[in-house]
Amino acid sequence: MKITLPTGPGSYVLVLRLLDPISLTIGKLGEFQFDAGWYHYSGSAMGGLRGRISSHLKRGQRLHWHIDYLSSSITDPAIEEIWWVEGSTRRECDWAKALGSLRRTRHLVDGFGSSDCRCRSHLVYSPSALQSPIIPPHTNQKLVQVYSR
Numbered sequence: 001m002k003i004t005l006p007t008g009p010g011s012y013v014l015v016l017r018l019l020d021p022i023s024l025t026i027g028k029l030g031e032f033q034f035d036a037g038w039y040h041y042s043g044s045a046m047g048g049l050r051g052r053i054s055s056h057l058k059r060g061q062r063l064h065w066h067i068d069y070l071s072s073s074i075t076d077p078a079i080e081e082i083w084w085v086e087g088s089t090r091r092e093c094d095w096a097k098a099l100g101s102l103r104r105t106r107h108l109v110d111g112f113g114s115s116d117c118r119c120r121s122h123l124v125y126s127p128s129a130l131q132s133p134i135i136p137p138h139t140n141q142k143l144v145q146v147y148s149r
């Protein structure tokens, strides 16, 4: 995956596609069934988008974030799209809520990526691909940067 990401802070969504259902243990959260479909994981990278997303993309790493358990279990390349906005305001929670409030989407796995906030989950499932990237609320940005493989 050749991709040039900004080195500065920002928030992002990783879009993963699962072709076949799998059962996975997600760290201490337990074991869950993941249906085939599209998964959207929102995160913030205040230390820099490039570093954080690069670490998500590396294979054979220690499983650190909840999303790593999912992405490492999907046939390479696991990440179909990366959406991001730059800026030092954390958008991950707003973004997760916006994604989860769409028709046909739902939050999955309580506590996924949201150990440090009050969100139910930062993982949002959709049985089919979303038509276009969702812009995080409360931003004046009209555009989300998108990488597609």
Ligand SMILES: [Zn+2]
Pocket (backbone or CB within 6 Å): 092, 093, 094, 096, 114, 117, 118, 119, 122
């Ligand atoms: Zn949150």
